[in-house]
Amino acid sequence: MFSNHKYIAFETIVIREIRRFGRIWLQTLVPPAITIGLYFVIFGNLVGRRIGEMGGFQYMEFIVPGLIMMSVIQNSYSNVVSSFFSHKFQHSIEELLVSPVPNYIILSGFIVGGMARGLAVGTIVTLMSLFFADLEIQNLFITITVVLLTSIVFALAGFINALFANTFDDISIIPTFVLTPLIYLGGVFYSVELLPPFWKFVSGLNPIFYMVNTFRYGILGTSDVNIVWAFFILCVFIVILFTSCLLLLRKGTGLRS
Amino acid sequence: MTIAISIQNLAKTYANGFEALKGISLEVEQGDFFALLGPNGAGKSTTIGVISTLVNKTSGSVEVFGKNVDTHVYETKLDFGVVPQEVNFSQFEKVRDIVMTQAGYYGLPRKLAAERCEKYLRKLGLWEKRDERSRSLSGGMKRRLMIARALVHEPRLLILDEPTAGVDIELRRSMWEFLTEINNSGTTIILTTHYLEEAEQLCRNIAIIDEGRIVENTSMRKLLNELDSQVYILETTSQIPPDLDLKLEKASLEIIDEHCMEVTVSGGLSVNEVFAVFSEVGIKIDSMRNKTNRLEQLFLSKLEGND
Ligand SMILES: Nc1ncnc2c1ncn2[C@@H]1O[C@H](COP(=O)(O)OP(=O)(O)OP(=O)(O)O)[C@@H](O)[C@H]1O
Ligand SMILES: [Mg+2]
Numbered sequence: 001m002f003s004n005h006k007y008i009a010f011e012t013i014v015i016r017e018i019r020r021f022g023r024i025w026l027q028t029l030v031p032p033a034i035t036i037g038l039y040f041v042i043f044g045n046l047v048g049r050r051i052g053e054m055g056g057f058q059y060m061e062f063i064v065p066g067l068i069m070m071s072v073i074q075n076s077y078s079n080v081v082s083s084f085f086s087h088k089f090q091h092s093i094e095e096l097l098v099s100p101v102p103n104y105i106i107l108s109g110f111i112v113g114g115m116a117r118g119l120a121v122g123t124i125v126t127l128m129s130l131f132f133a134d135l136e137i138q139n140l141f142i143t144i145t146v147v148l149l150t151s152i153v154f155a156l157a158g159f160i161n162a163l164f165a166n167t168f169d170d171i172s173i174i175p176t177f178v179l180t181p182l183i184y185l186g187g188v189f190y191s192v193e194l195l196p197p198f199w200k201f202v203s204g205l206n207p208i209f210y211m212v213n214t215f216r217y218g219i220l221g222t223s224d225v226n227i228v229w230a231f232f233i234l235c236v237f238i239v240i241l242f243t244s245c246l247l248l249l250r251k252g253t254g255l256r257s
Numbered sequence: 258m259t260i261a262i263s264i265q266n267l268a269k270t271y272a273n274g275f276e277a278l279k280g281i282s283l284e285v286e287q288g289d290f291f292a293l294l295g296p297n298g299a300g301k302s303t304t305i306g307v308i309s310t311l312v313n314k315t316s317g318s319v320e321v322f323g324k325n326v327d328t329h330v331y332e333t334k335l336d337f338g339v340v341p342q343e344v345n346f347s348q349f350e351k352v353r354d355i356v357m358t359q360a361g362y363y364g365l366p367r368k369l370a371a372e373r374c375e376k377y378l379r380k381l382g383l384w385e386k387r388d389e390r391s392r393s394l395s396g397g398m399k400r401r402l403m404i405a406r407a408l409v410h411e412p413r414l415l416i417l418d419e420p421t422a423g424v425d426i427e428l429r430r431s432m433w434e435f436l437t438e439i440n441n442s443g444t445t446i447i448l449t450t451h452y453l454e455e456a457e458q459l460c461r462n463i464a465i466i467d468e469g470r471i472v473e474n475t476s477m478r479k480l481l482n483e484l485d486s487q488v489y490i491l492e493t494t495s496q497i498p499p500d501l502d503l504k505l506e507k508a509s510l511e512i513i514d515e516h517c518m519e520v521t522v523s524g525g526l527s528v529n530e531v532f533a534v535f536s537e538v539g540i541k542i543d544s545m546r547n548k549t550n551r552l553e554q555l556f557l558s559k560l561e562g563n564d
Contacts, residue, residue, distance in 0.1 A: 005364025012361025016354075023349070091345035095406075098309045099362035100334035256313050257271060257306070 009101040010109050017113025021079055021120075029121060032075055036067050036125045040132045043189065055191035057220055064129045065216040066188030069150065071125045073183060073208065074175070076118030076151040080110050080158035081171045088162065093255065103249040107159065107242070114155030115148070122147060135219055142227065143218030149234040150211040154179075156241035163245075163254040182208045187216075192224050207233060259287040259322065261414050261445040262308070262337075267317035269303050269469075277303040279469040280317065285447055285462070287322070287413070290440045292456035292477070293449045295466035301449040302342050304466070305418050309339045321414065335363065338407030342418040342449075344399050346406065348392040352383055355391055356406050363410035370409070377405040380435065397424045401432070408439070415439065417448040421455060433459055457481070487547060489520045489528070494541045505534055516543075 021028040040060075048059035055062055087093040096106055129135065137143055157174075165171045186208030192200050203209050210230035217223035249255070262285045269278040278300045285291045295301050306312030308319055310326065319326045321333040346355045353374060360370035378384045381401040386394060394402060400420060407415060420436075421429045436459060440446050450456055456463055456477070463480060465473040473480070496515050507523040508531055522531060535542060 008364045008366065009362050012358055015361075016350075016358055019354075020349075087347065090347050091341075091343065092347040094311055094341065094345045095359060096362060097311060098334070098339055099359070100331045100364075101362050102331070252313055256311055 005100075006102065006105050009099075010105050010112075013096075013101075013106065013109025014112045014116070017079070017083060017110065018116050020083055020113075021117045028075075028079070028117060029124065032071050032121045033124045033128065036071050037128055039063070039067050040129060044132050055193065055222060055224070057222070058133075060133045061135065061220065062191070062216075063189055064133050064135060065219045066212050068122055068125050068129065069147070069212045069215045070183050070188050072118040072122040072147055072151050073154045073211070074118075074179070075121040076114045077154040077158040077161075077179060078175060079117035080114035080155045081162045081165070081175075083113065084110055084159060084162035085165050085168075085171050088165070088254070089168075097255060103246055107245050107249065110159055111152060111155040114158060115151040118151040118155070119147070122151075137219050138221035139218045141218075143215060146211060146214045146218060146230070146234070149231070149238065150215070153207075153211075153234060153237045153241065156238065156245055159245050160241065160248065163248050165254070182206055185209075187212045187224060207237060210234070260320070261285050261287045261289065261322060262447070263320040263323075264304070264308075265318045265320075267304065267307060267319065268315045269300075269307060269312060270315045277469055278307075278314075278317075281466065281469070281471045283464055283471065283474065285445060287445050288440075288443060289445055289447075289462055290437075290460045291445075291447045292460035292463040293447060293466060294451075294453070294456055294463060295449070296451070298468075299466045300469040301466060302418055303469075305339065305341075305416055305449065308337070308416065310334075335410065336412055337414040337416055338410065338412035340400075340403045340407045340415070340417040340420055342422070344403070346391055346399075346402065348390070350391055351388055352378065352391055352394070352402055353387040355402065356409050359406045360409045365410060373409045373411070374405075377408050381405045382431075397428050400424060404432075404435075412444070414445045414447070417446065419449055419451065421450070421452065429455075487522050489522065489531075490517065490546045491520060491535075492517050492543045492545075494543045495539065497540060498538075501538065501540075505531065 044060035044063055048063070051059040053059070084093070087096075161171060161174050185203065186206050187203065192203045192209070195203065210225050210233050213223045213225040214227055214230040217227055262283070264281060264283040266280045266282055267278050268276070268280045270276045281300070281304065283293075293301050293304065303312055307314045308321070308326065310330075321336050324333050326333045350358070356374045356378060357370055360373060365373065375384065378387055381404055383394075383398060383401055383405060386398065391399065391402060400423070404417070404420065407417075417436075421432055424432065433455070436446060436448075440459075446459075448455075448459070460477050462476050463473070464471050490513075493516050497512055497518055499512065501510065501512065501518075509521045511519040511521075513519060520531060522528065532542065
């Protein structure tokens with residue numbers, strides 16, 4: 001029919017996703033900005049001054065990259081999980097399922113929609129951080145690449161969560177019980193150099209730890225992890241999650257009876 | 258003649274073990290206006306679900322314009338549009354956005370999408386509502402919105418699952434006119450309905466489905482001819498001889514008891530002729546009731562036959 005059908009369909013999904021979180025900005029953009037802003041004030045500014053240095057930097061400088069990353073992770077995830085589940089809940093997902101849009105386009109559309117929100121909040125948080133710390137980005141390429149890849153990983157994870165979710169509880173369980181602990185223990189607030197060997201080892205099993213540290217490396221030029229290894233892990237996660245999503249979509253898990 | 262849709266031995270057993278379709282076969286020709294009639298739970302929506310890929314079939318095959326829906330997913334999906342039984346658009350989106358988004362899913366370039374969107378929203382009387390959130394529409398408007406949405410890519414086959422449920426009489430008539438117009442312009446239409454009048458008004462061919470089986474598949478005209486026959490219940494004062502035989506080609510007789518019988522009289526034969534035959538053999542009629550009530554009656558008898 002139309003040669004660029006797939007592109008038009010993709011664009012349609014992305015625009016609809018962006019319009020959705022734009023329409024409800026009071027729920028999607030403002031709360032994360034406020035939360036992270038409070039972290040800046042309380043941990044960075046008030047408590048941070050007493051902490052002194054962390055990983056060779058002032059505490060404020062140390063946590064800014066971590067907090068930016070935290071906002072990207074949480075918002076990429078939560079945009080996809082709530083949007084996709086809401087389409088499931090309202091049955092409007094059927095519009096897509098009945099249409100000739102291929103699964104990989106459906107998936108990519110939602111992923112890019114989630115990234116858009118993750119990056120929008122990430123940008124807001126970055127701008128806010130300028131009031132608290134002077135950051136000079138050491139390696140722009142690494143900084144941007146790791147944010148994009150991380151955003152993809154968590155958008156994909158949110159998609160899987162939404163596929164399996166049957167109730168609104170199901171879309172808050174994983175963020176609360178899995179995502180948040182992993183983020184908090186992922187080196188956002190401290191350097192693993194502070195930890196005893198055993199916990200240092202455990203931190204190494206947490207993928208978020210690599211993402212946060214690589215991002216911190218891009219901005220500050222220092223990291224607790226091997227950067228190449230971190231990128232490798234990110235890519236492996238993306239491949240595994242993307243493939244799983246496609247398989248689940250093909251099977252119709254949670255979508256077709 | 259091109260076949261718009263061909264369903265072969267379609268069976269569906271849901272995850273809970275319920276057998277919703279027990280092997281149905283159907284063919285609908287291009288240009289047809291086809292009714293799928295059946296009571297609640299017959300399997301109408303399940304059938305449509307399988308065609309539109311929302312329901313995974315257990316066995317059987319579906320072809321749309323000669324192409325298998327499993328192997329030619331892309332082409333077959335472009336060829337049909339579906340109006341579901343239940344509302345399935347986002348309640349938070351605006352009327353126009355819903356139709357425009359659908360157009361995007363079918364790859365329509367923006368300009369063409371905007372034209373089609375306006376065309377169909379106007380035709381369905383929703384243009385004034387284009388900037389309202391779909392949630393604020395009335396039930397009948399929501400249904401029309403789903404029709405506009407299904408038409409925006411101008412499919413060759415339009416499938417409607419109870420399009421007029423919960424729609425008032427006036428609106429139903431205008432919807433009928435609209436569907437007839439669409440059909441006259443070449444679109445094949447399949448609709449499911451509980452309203453027998455609706456099938457009679459609109460459709461050329463009909464299948465009756467019950468408990469996951471097709472119990473009748475014929476032309477509307479034949480069905481109506483069958484309905485032409487009348488069944489009378491006659492009570493007699495004199496005893497009916499058990500071996501009574503009506504010497505009439507177009508009437509048949511069933512004796513219920515000594516004083517009661519059912520006579521089925523086909524089109525063209527007058528009741529007087531029947532009475533004449535009775536008086537010849539000396540049977541006196543005490544009272545007479547008309548039993549049949551056209552389509553409803555036939556509908557029920559077909560379904561009984563399925564037990
Ligand atoms: N997801 C499901 N899981 C289990 N059983 C189902 C499911 N969906 C439908 N059924 C059953 O399958 C049967 C057929 O349902 P279907 O919706 O196809 O009927 P229908 O002919 O469309 O009825 P109605 O006129 O009420 O819409 C019903 O008995 C229904 O309970
Ligand atoms: Mg139904």
